[in-house]
Amino acid sequence: MKRIILIIVLFFAAIAISPILIGEKGYILIALGNITIESTVITATMMLVALFIVLVISLKVLRGGINLSLGTWNKFAFASQRRALRNLKKGIAAYILGDNQQAEHLLVKSAEPSQFEQIAYLLAASAADKQGLTSNTKHYLAQLEENQESLKDVGLESVLVTIQLLVNNEEYDKARALIDRHHKHIGHDDRLLAQEITLSLIEKRFSYAVEQLVAARKSKVIANETIESWEFTAFYGVFNEQIQQYNNEALNAYWNNLSRKIKQREQVVFAYCQVLAAHQINQPLSKILLPVIKKGANEKLLKQMRILPLSAADELIQAVQKHLHHDQQNAKWLSCLAHLAASSKQWPMAEKAFNSLVQLSGEQYDRVDLITFAKVLEEQNELPKAIEVLNKLVAA
Numbered sequence: 001m002k003r004i005i006l007i008i009v010l011f012f013a014a015i016a017i018s019p020i021l022i023g024e025k026g027y028i029l030i031a032l033g034n035i036t037i038e039s040t041v042i043t044a045t046m047m048l049v050a051l052f053i054v055l056v057i058s059l060k061v062l063r064g065g066i067n068l069s070l071g072t073w074n075k076f077a078f079a080s081q082r083r084a085l086r087n088l089k090k091g092i093a094a095y096i097l098g099d100n101q102q103a104e105h106l107l108v109k110s111a112e113p114s115q116f117e118q119i120a121y122l123l124a125a126s127a128a129d130k131q132g133l134t135s136n137t138k139h140y141l142a143q144l145e146e147n148q149e150s151l152k153d154v155g156l157e158s159v160l161v162t163i164q165l166l167v168n169n170e171e172y173d174k175a176r177a178l179i180d181r182h183h184k185h186i187g188h189d190d191r192l193l194a195q196e197i198t199l200s201l202i203e204k205r206f207s208y209a210v211e212q213l214v215a216a217r218k219s220k221v222i223a224n225e226t227i228e229s230w231e232f233t234a235f236y237g238v239f240n241e242q243i244q245q246y247n248n249e250a251l252n253a254y255w256n257n258l259s260r261k262i263k264q265r266e267q268v269v270f271a272y273c274q275v276l277a278a279h280q281i282n283q284p285l286s287k288i289l290l291p292v293i294k295k296g297a298n299e300k301l302l303k304q305m306r307i308l309p310l311s312a313a314d315e316l317i318q319a320v321q322k323h324l325h326h327d328q329q330n331a332k333w334l335s336c337l338a339h340l341a342a343s344s345k346q347w348p349m350a351e352k353a354f355n356s357l358v359q360l361s362g363e364q365y366d367r368v369d370l371i372t373f374a375k376v377l378e379e380q381n382e383l384p385k386a387i388e389v390l391n392k393l394v395a396a
Helices: 002-021 041-077 078-096 100-114 116-131 132-148 156-168 174-179 192-200 204-220 224-245 248-257 264-277 280-297 299-305 315-326 331-343 347-358 366-377 383-395
Strands: 026-032 035-040
Touching: 078 116, 078 192, 078 224, 078 248, 078 264, 100 116, 132 156, 156 192, 156 331, 174 192, 174 299, 192 204, 192 224, 204 224, 224 248, 224 264, 248 347, 280 299, 299 331, 315 331, 315 383, 331 347, 331 366, 347 366, 366 383
Parallel strands: none
Antiparallel strands: 026 035
16 A cells, blocks of 8 residues: 555656656646636645545544444444353353252353353253252243254254153153154164153053164163163063953963063063062962072072062972071071062061071161061061061161
8 A cells, every 4th residue: 555655656746846847837727617726737736645645544544433333333232142152151160060050040041142042941951950940941941942943953962851851841742742853863873762762661652662672772872770670661561561451361472472582581570470460370470480499590580579469479488498498597598488478478487587587697688678577577466576677777
């Protein structure tokens, strides 16, 4: 810019000097109606140069003023958005630190002005859920529903959190609609598969849940304990449906049609035994439990057996007594005998077995043993002893 000005000045200087050098000043005559303006070339040139310089300076000043005005306007116009972004950042930090009350307040406050409504309302809903504020959580979830964005924009993780919050607050229909909307991702994301199984069990779609367990078993993400829990609930539901909707034969046929591998799984076996015991179908039940007792290797199933509502346990009791004949101080078999006797209402036998169990060194009993022992004593009107046992339960 400086170079251009310098060239122009030199150009007009040359024009001004040239008449002097040739001895002629030169004249300019401008006529506007009755008005005439007469000047020399030198004077006109100097005035034009001066006018040009003033014009350049004016443009620079004006442009600086415009920049200043835009900066000032921008500062005031976006002040609320910047404040909202600060609140959003503080809210996220409060959420991470576990200050859910403060997090909820800041996140809701920042939602609309910050233009990050999806993440703000999602975290606010989670913070409210952790505080047990159901109405607040549902309100924020409703806001999310109104401002739905594509999966590409929000990511599957946001969908997973939303589904979990809906399930936590018993909004099962909305959770189902959201899962179905993204159903094609179930085969590619085990987290969504887990939510599908969880919701299906709540909806009592037990047969469908059993089918989905095949894929869950192949997952490297879902914990085995979680799968076992689903497995028990799903198969218990299916077994119950068979006997309630059809009959004992249908239940037996369903069990027989299961693969050998499935019938060896502890949770499936226990679910089947629970249904058989609840409906007093004793012969198939003994057929399953008797080998378990005789072998005595499956500690987990033996412990689970203690809570079965058995109505006919004589054959099982005899099998346990054979073990105790070889080892009368065995805590596992004393506990098993005591519970089997209590299930079949053989109270004296149960009391004797429990007394032997609690007298063993090292407190080889647990809460289940103490609760049943207290019940046995209560049934025989031995209330002081029952209270004594319950005191051990409280102290444990």
